Amino acid sequence: MQAGERQQAILQLLNARGRLTIAELSTRMSVSDMTIRRDLAQLESDGLLSRTHGGAIRLQSGSFEPPLALRTRLHAEAKRAIAAEVAGELVDGQTLVLDGGSTGMAIAEALLGRRLTVCALNLRVADILAASAQTTVMVPGGRIRPEEHSFIGPSAERTLADHRFDTFVMTVSALDVTAGLTEWNVEDAAVKRAALASSGRCLVACDSSKFGQTAFARIGGLDAADLIVTDAALDAEAGQAVQAGGTLLRLA
Template sequence: MNGAKRRLLIFEQLKEAKSVEVKQLAKQYEVSPMTIRRDLSLFAKQGLVSLNYGGAILNEGSGVEASFSLKAAQAQSAKAAIAKEAARLVNEGETILLDCGTTTYEMAKYLSDKAITVITNSWKILQVLQNTPKIKVILAPGTYSRISQGAISSDTIRFIGEHHVDHVFMSTQGLDLAWGASVPDEMDANVKQALMKAGSHCILLADQNKFDQRYFARYAKIDEFDLVISDRQLEEAEEQALKQMRTGYLQVIVHSA
């Protein structure tokens, strides 16, 4: 098992058990205690855990956010299904905005055959689209965020405010149907608000793990989205609430491998 896969599994254990022990993890994954301590130290640098002598404790504050690579490894099948469905909404000749996020990153992979213009503040999305001859890519400027792996600053907001597009595809860290979409970082929320204002239509991509979660900075209420695409099966009350808000909902079916 490679290190990235091991760290993902450890993080899943942390979310469930709230704490882990170095000796137990070393035995479970058949690696040295030093290797596990390095894994936990990486989580600590991101603010995800607090280290103690024998292991680590999960930090669960609303301002905590995992790295892009760690988030990308979670719910991969669901994100791919959501991304594929979202890409079908894009027509030839359109201009779209792609937010920083692991699901919008997946979506970029399904756009290569379309003659479109893509504006994004995500450097990861740029890497996907840089060699696609049909697509004109415009990278928004701004201060680089290691967590989001894209430009997130006041310069980004100013640049986005000077453009208008057909569709905006948004990501989120948390989604609460009563409260809205939220992220841990306030500047990230401000950038996302600018992105949403730049489009004729705004679509939110959110796997079911994002639901019933609230983070520090809310950037939109649910009725500000024209459509939500997710793998979550809504309860009847949730469906009725979305209908009253006139926000569309598209559930994708995720097939296990």
């Protein structure tokens, strides 16, 4: 296992458990304690964890939005698979709204070179798509949320309300059969609701780690999604629970 792969595995374990020891990581990864110490030092330098005596802890509790730098490193392969599946669902000539975050960025990469009109809800996503002359990129205006670079506020919501799109490709912070589709940030959730109301179809892109989880602000019920695309690591029971409510689910 290369250092990058090992560090991603460490982050995913830490995100799930909150605290890890060097000894257990060394055993799990089949490398020396010194190698794990170097990995933890690098990840701490990147601002992704905090080292403790004999191990490491997650920077935030599960009640807060993880930083984008961390989310980009987590489940990267799954997000690329989801992005490829989502890209295959879209037809050239369509108009769509594309959400932000690490999954939205992966989808933007998968759409490069496509003949689409895309309203990007995030500056980073807009910048990726703008590299393609075949893609028409628009942004909704409003305020830019620090660090996340998403567009938020009444101006962004009004711009979305003034247009009609074929598809909204939505990313979410959490997905639960009872709580529905939820988001960490209230203002991001409001923009997503506006995009949902302005789109003929909603395609939710969500990696399997977010199933059965709940974030702070509700976007809508699972019935708001015409299709949910996730990765093949999804627990079978969780997938059956989603489909039991009538929601179409596809594994990338």
